[in-house]
Amino acid sequence: MEKIITKDGSIAEVEGVEALHSLRHTASHIMAQAIKHLYGGADGKAVKLAIGPAIDTGFYYDIDMERKLTEEDFADIEAEMKKIVKQNLKLERSVLSREDALKKFADEGENYKVELITDLPADAEISLFTQGDFTDLCAGPHVESTGKVKAFKLMSLAGAYWRGDEHNKMLQRIYGTAFFTKDELKDYLTMLEEAARRDHRKLGKELDLFSLHDEGPGFPFFHPNGMVIQNELLNYWRQVHRRYRYNEIKTPIILNRKLWETSGHWDHYKENMYFTKIDEEDYAVKPMNCPGAALVYKTHTHSYKDLPLRLAEVGLVHRHEKSGVLHGLFRVRNFNQDDAHIFMTMDQVEGEIQKVIDLFDEVYKTFDLSYKAELSTRPENSMGSDEDWEKATSALQKALENRGLDYIVNEGDGAFYGPKIDFHLKDSIGRTWQCGTIQLDMQLPEKFDLTYVGEDGEKHRPIMVHRVVYGSIERFIGILIENYAGAFPVWFTPVQIKILPITDKHLEYSQKLCDKLFDLGFRVEVDDRSEKTGKKIRDAQVKKIPYMIVIGDKEIETGILPIRKYGSQNSVDMSVDDFISYVQEKIATRSSEY
RNA sequence: GCCGACUUAGCUCAAUUGGCAGAGCAACUGAUUUGUAAUCAGUAGGUUGUAGGUUCAAGUCCUAUAGUCGGCUCCA
Known part of the structure; x- marks a missing residue:
């Protein structure tokens, strides 16, 4: 459970996505504050802030400034953010009248904030959140203090049109992510790496x-x-x-x-x-x-x-x-x-x-x-x-x-x-x-x-x-x-069965088996290279082929096939006919199991 | 189309301040005849995306252009 400052200013205990969302929203404020510190100049006016919400994968902030950010700036920004986190600044919510809010942001040269306030409905309460020397127009919610943001990372830069309209000015958007703990952040980054391995390209x-x-x-x-x-x-x-x-x-x-x-x-x-x-x-x-x-x-x-x-x-x-x-x-x-x-x-x-x-x-x-x-x-x-x-x-x-x-x-x-x-x-x-x-x-x-x-x-x-x-x-x-992740169900995978003869002696039998399976309509190949069995198995695994059959003296003698399924370390013995009906059944039922 | 980054062998990536373009895998050749995740040796492979420019010298710096990637906008 985490304490958050809700949209109406009360304190609530929440958990899960809601808590994370608040944390990330605060993280986006910390990032904006850090960028103001680093690049805002004496009066902060060199950096104009647009919007900075929490999103499913973290948060972003859209900013408008002359200086073009590059990913090399991330280290500086993150270092400044760490300082703000370390100061453990309290987030304080306040409410301003429309006129006061407009004046405040106009004085600060925050023309995007002025536009946002102008477009708020007449009866909307205009709330601000302040942490140390930084105040932002914001509905909330937020975590109670900047010290909660223990694990964060800036992820990428992008251009984004103000209000998503391509006729408007393009702003600089910085994406980041944040978690309550370092472990969660690490897990997330690991997940992204794994996802990259599944990328269809x-x-x-x-x-x-x-x-x-x-x-x-x-x-x-x-x-x-x-x-x-x-x-x-x-x-x-x-x-x-x-x-x-x-x-x-x-x-x-x-x-x-x-x-x-x-x-x-x-x-x-x-x-x-x-x-x-x-x-x-x-x-x-x-x-x-x-x-x-x-x-x-x-x-x-x-x-x-x-x-x-x-x-x-x-x-x-x-x-x-x-x-x-x-x-x-x-x-x-x-x-x-x-x-x-x-x-x-x-x-x-x-x-x-x-x-x-x-x-x-x-x-x-x-x-x-x-x-x-x-x-x-x-x-x-x-x-x-x-x-x-x-x-x-x-x-x-x-x-x-x-x-x-x-x-x-x-x-x-x-x-x-x-x-x-x-x-x-x-x-x-x-x-x-x-x-x-x-x-x-x-x-x-x-x-x-x-x-x-x-x-x-x-x-x-x-x-x-x-x-x-x-x-x-x-x-x-x-x-x-x-x-x-490329390991397709048998019914539509490009190659369903790979036959791996151990030596040239076993080629003829392998080829016959292959022909038999091919004639039954299976997509089957023989690996007839002069490689060791381990190598052939590895290659078939890398290509994510559902069934591997190693053919040696024993198999030719007994007619029993050792079937090694994709992702499995060992093989199961089946007669040729049993294997055929086994695979036919997987295909007919469009099973995603091997 | 817009913002930013990237582009070196088939693939994945090296190459110090500008100073002889390289490795692993894949391919090919030969040897090896192998029992459940990589046998060994050799050969070949390049106008460094493309077109200009700067320089004695450009993969490296500059300009333009194409494509790719991350977003924005748009959409199956």
Whole structure:
């Protein structure tokens, strides 16, 4: 239990995340104080402070000053912070009137604080926290004194726009982390090192899954091992979608400008699209699959009896992403969406969305992934009537609530054509990435004049849903690499079985065994190098191959195979047939155990 | 796109104040015939991201540019 000074100024005893959050908030004040001391000049005005909150991984402070900080300054700042910690200064909360607060910060040249105060609601209490010679506008909470901050470390520097708006000035952001004890800090740093070992960019290279080249920034190249994963994921995807009664289509990558004008992308998505000319006419490379699906829909008249009509498509889309955002397989410029467009009546929306959520849940469970759902509502640059947005948003909300899913709401984060539910998955260091998404679209059926014939014999407008489970195959593979640290379940790992003959004498038998397993559909290889067994085992372990079989005189004589599983120190004996059915069972059940 | 850092052999990394571009692993060749996490020896591998500049001399300093990394913004 830790004592903290809460937002209303009272003292409370808290523990866990809440206590840590307070500690880190105080740490950010200590850092700001240290930076003021070191670089603020006599009156402190050379350093202007913006905001400095605690975050999940620690804290940061955004500052504005002429001097450009580098990581070499960290040692100085940390040393100054240590002094402040050692002084064990009490944090004291005070309240000022709006005028007094504005005057105080204006006098100090803290124009960002002035702006923050100005934007506080009229009835807000303006609280300050003071430690020694440093006072900051702050709602709290904080720990009682600077001496509590026993273990901290500055982590990185970054630029950050004031108020997150790219039209504003870019400030210098310093990230740090803090813990109550040195051991906790050490554990955290160790965890980060381990996470770096799971990084999909590193493992992608080591396991020879994919590569990225200067010749195509953001356009990943998949190697044979990576393609095994991709194809297995798609096989599984097709099985699931068959069961959920989807039909698959394929639409072209390059389509005429007119189509994109009809769909609204030409007006709303142009900055993310690539263009080309064919026979003097404008064409665009598709950033989404939906207009193609709309054209397929229109090739027939549809009865209400056809609905819901589920058209799946694994579509390769290209999007121009700003150069600074590319990130391994997580953020690329072309990717395969495991898309589907569902056409239905308004009455069917809620039930159909629930089916989609069921499908998502099933798929994520298969990969041992936990996810977080987010509902995004109407953005500013959007099309359609208030009423339609209202109806669509509440249908999504109801589906989420009926399924009992926890979700958060992102106001104004929807697509320009409708609200959406996003499913976020975590990478190795806890950053979340949007994978699955369910987007209601009231616009496209209108734009493309999509209709179905109702019971009444009249034409009606269907509702459309876009949805992806994996999101992008590329991103999903990245998530899987980090989730499994490269040790994939048998069913989609690139090489399932490695046969290790002890000497050349055992090569022939090994090769025969390999052929037999290969013909049964297993991904199996023989290590026929003239290396010692220990070396072959080591290499197979490093490549994270699920099953190793050492073949020597004994095995040839008895026909019993010693199976050594990945991560295990010893082997278990199995007959060839038992081993075959054992592995077949692991694959059939998509087990993540070996 | 913006802020900062980085870029040396296939990979991971060295190279003192500017002074002969190197190691381990991988690859290849040969020897070795090996029983559960690295056998030995040899060979080859480079316009130091790219383009300029400063200098007697540039991996090292300067400018531009590309890419990568950490963030911001944006997003599957």
